Amino acid sequence: MFNLILFGPPGSGKGTQSEKLMARYGLKHLSTGDLLRHEISRQTALGLEAKNFMDKGQLVPDEVVIGMISSALDENPQAKGFLFDGFPRTSAQAEALDRLLDLKKASIGVMLALDVSEEELVKRLVKRGETSGRSDDNNEQVIRARIIEYRSKTAMVADYYQQFEKVVMVKGEGTIDEIFDALCAEIDKRI
Numbered sequence: 490m491f492n493l494i495l496f497g498p499p500g501s502g503k504g505t506q507s508e509k510l511m512a513r514y515g516l517k518h519l520s521t522g523d524l525l526r527h528e529i530s531r532q533t534a535l536g537l538e539a540k541n542f543m544d545k546g547q548l549v550p551d552e553v554v555i556g557m558i559s560s561a562l563d564e565n566p567q568a569k570g571f572l573f574d575g576f577p578r579t580s581a582q583a584e585a586l587d588r589l590l591d592l593k594k595a596s597i598g599v600m601l602a603l604d605v606s607e608e609e610l611v612k613r614l615v616k617r618g619e620t621s622g623r624s625d626d627n628n629e630q631v632i633r634a635r636i637i638e639y640r641s642k643t644a645m646v647a648d649y650y651q652q653f654e655k656v657v658m659v660k661g662e663g664t665i666d667e668i669f670d671a672l673c674a675e676i677d678k679r680i
């Protein structure tokens with residue numbers, strides 16, 4: 490089982506690249522952002538709670554997202570590997586993920602971290618906000634709040650995996666295909 494984390498700030502292209510990686514490698518894509526938006530669209534209690542945080546650009550509480558990932562892992566016993574997109578986003582989530590994978594006698598193979606400048610991130614998300622209908626994309630103040638949240642709570646997750654020498658930085662600016670090729674080159678060395 491090969492498990493991969495695609496890491497990076499909001500708008501760094503995690504969702505975009507995950508679609509392509511999943512198609513090439515047959516990994517099961519688990520995006521906590523997508524799972525949360527699905528809960529919101531169904532107006533579940535979990536979705537309504539999450540929306541309060543997401544609309545302000547804040548992270549959703551750890552226990553909510555860890556519970557979601559735990560269920561998703563259990564629901565996919567046949568998966569040949571998982572592509573984690575947007576998870577883990579805190580040290581507590583990273584530790585929980587290790588424990589959950591440990592129970593399945595699995596681990597993270599590599600964390601690929603997309604590196605993109607702040608101005609480029611804001612530019613991409615403002616542009617996406619023009620068409621996405623996502624309430625967390627349509628206001629530059631909320632976009633900047635998400636980037637601050639990333640710097641203060643999420644960036645350190647890379648340090649957690651760095652202690653096991655599992656982090657590879659990949660330039661996240663350029664064409665989508667150039668970035669995809671760079672990600673594939675790193676995966677192919679390990680798979």
Ligand code: B4P
Nearest residue numbers: 499500501502503504505521522543548549575578613617
């Ligand atoms: P996510 O759904 O994870 O979304 P994201 O970080 O905004 O986007 P991503 O990096 O996937 O960007 P994309 O490829 O779409 O999170 C949303 C919210 O959910 C969070 O703020 C948080 O509140 C909550 N949440 C999610 N997971 C959580 C967790 N684990 N714990 C707590 N809370 C959690 O790319 C963005 C745009 O750039 C797109 O429009 C794309 O077309 C464009 N783009 C991509 N690559 C490009 C390139 N190379 N050049 C130009 N444009 C490009």
